Amino acid sequence: xxxxxxxxxxxxxxxxxxxxxxxxxxxxxxxxxxxxxxxxxxxxxxxxxxxxxxxxxxxxxxxxxxxxxxxxxxxxxxxxxxxxxxxxxxxxxxxxxxxxxxxxxxxxxxxxxxxxxxxxxxxxxxxxxxxxxxxxxxxxxxxxxxxxxxxxxxxxxxxxxxxxxxxx
Amino acid sequence: xxxxxxxxxxxxxxxxxxxxxxxxxxxxxxxxxxxxxxxxxxxxxxxxxxxxxxxxxxxxxxxxxxxxxxxxxxxxxxxxxxxxxxxxxxxxxxxxxxxxxxxxxxxxxxxxxxxxxxxxxxxxxxxxxxxxxxxxxxxxxxxxxxxxxxxxxxxxxxxxxxxxxxxxxxxxxxxxxxxxxxxxxxxxxxxxxxxxxxxxxxxxxxxxxxxxxxxxxxxxxxxxxxxxxxxxxxxxxxxxxxxxxxxxxxxxxxxxxxxxxxxxxxxxxxxxxxxxxxxxxxxxxxxxxxxxxxxxxxxxxxxxxxxxxxxxxxxxxxxxxxxxxxxxxxxxxxxxxxxxxxxx
Numbered sequence: 001x002x003x004x005x006x007x008x009x010x011x012x013x014x015x016x017x018x019x020x021x022x023x024x025x026x027x028x029x030x031x032x033x034x035x036x037x038x039x040x041x042x043x044x045x046x047x048x049x050x051x052x053x054x055x056x057x058x059x060x061x062x063x064x065x066x067x068x069x070x071x072x073x074x075x076x077x078x079x080x081x082x083x084x085x086x087x088x089x090x091x092x093x094x095x096x097x098x099x100x101x102x103x104x105x106x107x108x109x110x111x112x113x114x115x116x117x118x119x120x121x122x123x124x125x126x127x128x129x130x131x132x133x134x135x136x137x138x139x140x141x142x143x144x145x146x147x148x149x150x151x152x153x154x155x156x157x158x159x160x161x162x163x164x165x166x167x168x
Numbered sequence: 169x170x171x172x173x174x175x176x177x178x179x180x181x182x183x184x185x186x187x188x189x190x191x192x193x194x195x196x197x198x199x200x201x202x203x204x205x206x207x208x209x210x211x212x213x214x215x216x217x218x219x220x221x222x223x224x225x226x227x228x229x230x231x232x233x234x235x236x237x238x239x240x241x242x243x244x245x246x247x248x249x250x251x252x253x254x255x256x257x258x259x260x261x262x263x264x265x266x267x268x269x270x271x272x273x274x275x276x277x278x279x280x281x282x283x284x285x286x287x288x289x290x291x292x293x294x295x296x297x298x299x300x301x302x303x304x305x306x307x308x309x310x311x312x313x314x315x316x317x318x319x320x321x322x323x324x325x326x327x328x329x330x331x332x333x334x335x336x337x338x339x340x341x342x343x344x345x346x347x348x349x350x351x352x353x354x355x356x357x358x359x360x361x362x363x364x365x366x367x368x369x370x371x372x373x374x375x376x377x378x379x380x381x382x383x384x385x386x387x388x389x390x391x392x393x394x395x396x397x398x399x400x401x402x403x404x405x406x407x408x409x410x411x412x413x414x415x416x417x418x419x420x421x422x423x424x425x426x427x428x429x430x431x432x433x434x435x436x437x438x439x440x441x442x443x444x445x446x447x448x449x450x451x452x453x454x455x456x457x458x459x460x461x462x463x464x465x466x467x468x469x470x471x472x473x474x475x476x477x478x479x480x481x482x483x484x485x486x487x488x489x490x491x492x493x494x495x496x497x498x499x500x501x502x503x504x505x506x507x508x509x510x511x512x
Contacts, residue, residue: 014404017236017280039219045398048225050232050367052216054401057209057234058279064208065235079215109278109404111327135280138317 006030008100010091010117013041013055014109016062021131022106028071032098035063036090037078044112074098088116095124103128175295180310181303187256188439194257200267201245202231203238224347224399225364232275232367232401239276240286246271247290247300255304259372261440263354266362270370271308274402277316284312322410322424331390333413335421336428336472338386343511346378346395353460354446355436356381367401372439374400375429379416384430384464385508386471389419427481430468433459454499460507467504470497 009022011033026033037059042052056078066073074094076083084090095103103121107130108114114130121128132139169175189195205213213227233239246254250269257269276282291308294300323330345351349361359373369378374396382392389412396412397403414424433450437443443450448459453466469476469489476482492500 014279017283019283020280042220042223045394046223047220048364048367048399048401049216049220049223049227050225050230050365051399051401051403052220052223053209053212053227053230054232054234054275054367055279056216057205057212058281060208060212061235078219109406111323111331111405133280135277135283136317136320137284137313138321 004030005032005098005100007032007102007104008094008098009033010103010105011035011062012087012105012108012113013059015106015133016058017135018065019134020106021133022104024131026071028069031104032072032074032100033066034074034091034094035059036076036083036087038076038083038086038090039078040086042078086116087113088120091117091120092124095120095126100126102126104131105129106131106133174306176302176306181255181306184255184303188260189257189262189441191441193441194260194262194265194268197265197268198249200231200272201242202229203233203242205230209234225367228365233281236281239273239281242276243271243273243282243287243290246273247294251291251294251304251308252300253304255301255307258307258370259439261355261358261370261373261377261436261442263358263441263445266366266368268370272368275367277312278402278404278407284316288312316407319407319410319424322414323406326410326420326423330413330420330423331393331409333420334389335419336386336417336475338388338417338419340386340388340508341511342382342387342391342395343385345511346382352447353381355440355442355461358442363399367399369400374411375416376431376435376439379412380429380431381461381464383417383428384461384468385511386468387417389413389417392417422479427479428468428476430465430485431461432465433461436461454496454503458503463500463503463507466492466497466500470501 006027007030009026009031011020011022012035015022023033037056041047041055047055063073063075076090084093103117103126105117105128108117118128209230213230216223217227233242250271253269254271260268262268271287273282273287277284277287288309291300291305295302295305343351345356346360347364349357349364351357351360355377359369359377363369363378379392393409393412397405397408400408410420410424414420416429418425418428432453433443433448437450443459446459447457449457450459450462452458453462466489469485473486473489476486
């Protein structure tokens with residue numbers, strides 16, 4: 001790759017839409033999408049066979065959509081021999097390999113996941129830009145109606161992302 | 169909207185949306201749109217059966233939408249065939265009937281294969297074109313426009329402390345039958361079996377059958393949460409946790425819901441035909457034929473009377489509790505203890 005990589009764009013199992021805010025300014029010449037199937041997400045609570053099949057199959061179908069657009073994608077399957085088993089360790093592996101300038105994602109659906117990905121970013125001295133999604137009608141700024149809510153919202157999503165979302 | 173007023177003159181039509189199927193049952197139901205697994209899904213099913221063999225449930229059939237195209241077809245099928253009767257029967261249950269008039273699109277929404285605005289707009293158009301009545305359309309739209317957003321707000325403003333909350337100090341284990349469906353209680357057997365076979369149950373089965381039983385028993389909320397998050401195809405923590413811990417288990421001290429949603433077996437009898445084929449009697453709280461829901465309902469009120477007495481919305485239910493003699497309460501408490509201990 002002649003140019004250094006700009007964004008590693010993280011797509012999680014419940015973010016399977018091409019109009020995702022994380023992909024809003026995707027540039028296939030300098031960005032790469034990252035997706036990973038990991039055992040931890042099927043076992044931290046015992047994820048039923050129906051649920052696991054749905055999530056994994058929908059991820060693989062979405063990966064096909066990305067490949068059809070010829071967008072670069074790093075995708076780890078659950079049964080890959082070198083699958084390290086957690087989102088954090090798989091992301092870390094991808095960062096070591098491609099050295100992006102920044103990590104980018106739409107706000108995930110689980111607090112635990114957000115913390116673990118933030119920790120990986122911090123350990124690698126990288127910014128993780130968390131953007132508010134478009135699959136909710138209320139942007140996270142509207143959740144900041146009380147001091148406690150504002151405090152927690154600011155902790156969970158960066159205020160910067162909320163403001164950006166509101167302005168756009 | 170009609171200017172500043174809602175179309176139809178009222179903001180909600182819940183009163184018209186609480187029908188049951190009556191003695192004759194639901195009659196001919198529309199066939200749900202299910203999607204035949206393609207080669208990608210087949211590969212995943214093999215992988216899951218091999219790598220996640222110990223995880224709950226079965227893969228004897230799988231028909232959930234896994235692509236955006238399928239998700240749009242699923243939405244269209246609901247709007248055309250089931251939305252018109254969705255409102256009237258949204259709280260009803262019938263033995264062996266999994267799909268009824270529900271939308272089955274929550275998993276597509278939560279995986280972001282569908283946008284909530286698309287679902288709201290499709291329902292609104294069905295009303296405008298005269299294809300669906302206002303109570304059904306209003307009820308459906310409010311779930312997405314109101315409840316879904318509210319739940320998300322609760323999650324992100326209350327986490328991470330929310331996950332640990334246990335306001336009613338519940339301490340029982342989740343009964344093993346939640347993982348097998350192996351229980352004599354017909355309603356629980358039906359709701360849990362379909363959950364394990366399809367990853368799905370509708371909102372009243374979740375709230376007033378599986379959720380209610382855990383609430384009345386006093387199961388540790390985090391155990392109930394782990395079950396709900398694991399078993400349902402639409403479960404992602406932001407939506408599942410507040411619905412389980414707040415709405416269903418009343419473990420957040422009223423942050424989410426204004427009262428615990430508790431009822432005896434009589435509610436299930438009114439909304440379904442489960443009790444007809446069940447060996448327990450929903451009208452009986454003590455003895456061999458007592459419905460465990462009914463026993464645990466009175467025991468729950470009795471156990472928590474001091475806390476619940478502070479809630480004006482519980483007055484009617486506590487008034488009925490007061491009609492029970494001390495002897496009746498003691499007998500109920502003894503039977504409830506036997507029941508709870510039988511699951512250990």
